[in-house]
Amino acid sequence: MFWIKVGLAVLIAAFCTALGYFAAGKYRARKLFYSEFTRFNERYLSELGYERRQLSAFLREGCYHGEFQNAVEGFCEKRSVSVGYSFLSKEEQAEAERYFQQLGRGDSRTQSAFFTSQKARLEQKREEAEREAKVRSELYLKLGLLAGLAFVVLIL
Secondary structure, three states, X not given: OHHHHHHHHHHHHHHHHHHXXXXXXXXXXXXXXXXXXXXXXXXXXXXXXXXXOOXXXXXXXXXXXXXXXXXXXXXXXXXXXXXXXXXXXXXXXXXXXXXXXXXXXXXXXXXXXXXXXXXXXXXXXXXHHHHHHHHHHHHHHHHHHHHHHHXXXXXX
């Protein structure tokens, strides 16, 4: 009987901790989105400065992850993008859509100026998202574990 109680307690604590992990998923997704966005911007600035290939060839060769990959694929297909992701605020969604609207528009000097000005903003958003993801992930994991332990105490 004792081992059944211990097993049940471990399962409850693990389940609640897993719920905490999944609850923090949007912060990890936001962190991944902005790290990929920053990497894309750096690659595009390099492309504008040196190779200057067609935009479609540049976009096809990039390997991105998460929701940012979906945004790039959507842009490749339709030349417009909708980034209505729940982990981005309305202002961030509008800024990302404006960013994609500027891809391939105008001469290289104009584009280089625009995307260079975006570099600092994207870097700031990436750092902010990394900090928030670290703090929130730890918080939700600990809250999940504590909730699981509370259930164990109440049940047993």
